[in-house]
Amino acid sequence: MHVLLVNGSPHAKGCTYTALSEIAGILKEEGIESTIFHIGTDPVHPCIGCRKCKELGKCVFDNDIANDLLDAMLNADGVIIGSPVYFAGPAGALCTILDRVFSAGSSRFALKPAAAIASCRRGGLETTMDRLNKYFTVSQMPVVPSTYWNGIHGNTPEEVFQDKEGMQVMRMLGHNMAWMLKSFSANPDRPDGEKKVKTNFVR
Secondary structure, rough: OOEEEEEEEOOOOOOHHHHHHHHHHHEEEEEEEEHEEEHHOOOOOOOOOOOHHHHHOOOOOOOOHHHHHHHHHHOOEEEEEEEOHHHHEOOOOHHHHHHHHHHHHHHHHOOOOEEEEEEOOOOOOOHHHHHHHHHHHOOOOEEOOOOOOOOOEOOOHHHHHHOOHHHHHHHHHHHHHHHHHHHHHHHOOOOOOOOOOOOOOOO
């Protein structure tokens, strides 16, 4: 089993990476492999609503990392997406990429366990997680919990290590992800679904 850990920060080895690395250590203890996927700092296209991804199975813009992330998420058994808090929300580049990844892959992510984590200096944790968790719930991805909201506090990696409760939250998230993956593996039969009904709020 393999969990993809997405570092949605522009900083490759900053606070978000530190939190994800704590989770990776627990997954290793549980016998589960993991990879940290850093989104980097190169420019990324926004979703333009062309819906070509429904035909292609991937985003029509193929010159940035969105389709690489899509492939990595499809090949993973579980996904954890981490972001710093910017103006009480996730990093803009991360959301730009996720809009396209989930537009192209949402139906193929169903029942893949997922979680979001947020790294903040002081506030904005809940609103950041709310935005990220909506990608999962609209895609029928079970959201993995921990002992508190999945956040870490600190302005530097050194400060992150001082957030004892936050680090414990990361470790328990790793344990819970491992438990959920093993449980799903023991019972792979997914429930029968219904064809999706889409309505607009007009008569």
